[in-house]
Amino acid sequence: MRVLGAIVVALLVIAAGVGAWVYHDYQRFLNSTITPPHSEWRYTVVRGASIQRIAEELHAQGVIQQPLYLRLYARLSGDARRIQAGDYRLHADMTPQQLLAAMVAGRVVQHSLTVVEGWTFCQLLDAVHAHPAITVTLDGLSDTEIMARLGHPEQHPEGWFLPETYHFPSGTTDLAFLRRAHNAMREALDTVWAQRQADLPFDEPYAALILASIIEKETGVAAERREVAGVFVRRLRRGMLLQTDPTVIYGLGAADFEGPLLRSHLRQDHPHNTYTRPGLPPTPIALPGRAALEAAVDPAPGDTLYFVADGRGGHVFSRTLQEHNRAVQAYRRFISQ
16 A cells, blocks of 8 residues: 555656646747748638647648647637638747737738729729739629629719728638728718819719719829819800810720820710710719819819810910910920920
């Protein structure tokens, strides 16, 4: 009995020692730093991945040394079931605790895509589908089908997506991205429409969106936007044709048009030809930015009715056709030099 008792005591001492060593090693692991292959390295948690899979993958790639400890900590803390899918940027100075906390908080890598002022919907869709972090779900669908997925089956897509830089996690779908840009445009249009001038020659926000798209394509000079808007608003009030080249180009197929724009193009009648049809075209011709939206509802006062490029990036504005013709001749002489 004495021998048995001694053996039991010895085993208990050994177990206590091993337990103390394991606990010390466990604590050391939790407070040590991870070792990613690079100083900043990305790891993807796939949707539905278990903590066992995550720990084993991180161990296989040399990021952590004790996958069992990470699993144990995650289960004891209750974090094992709260890990969120996505791309994570791992830093060499992170501890396993901080790594797990980032995954639980969903601090995923954010990607970005800048929607450029003046793009067409077709160009936007191409950019979205070319982005490596965006999941394509709308490939092969028509514009009408895409707008139906967005909940607006009766809406023409052109103009309805706000140009700006959007940030999003990997795996965002093209539908989610478009919905976000669409909602942003609706909010921006509602905001500027509420601040519009009282005597505009149109009475619905969609007309302002159409005019803003023309302004966007006509000038990239910030100081000119309201003046360009003023010319178009005065022409609308007088019942004059808008006679703006970008609408003609859009109607001819902006993606395929290579120029130059000829007189025969201006005489070719179609719904977007503002040389042959009065008023605004039936749809926007591009995606207008916030500044163009603001200009469309707050045109500059004045008496100019014409403008032409000056060859230096801006435009010359004229009150009469005679003045305008002289400005056109000056522009032609400038570009022929």
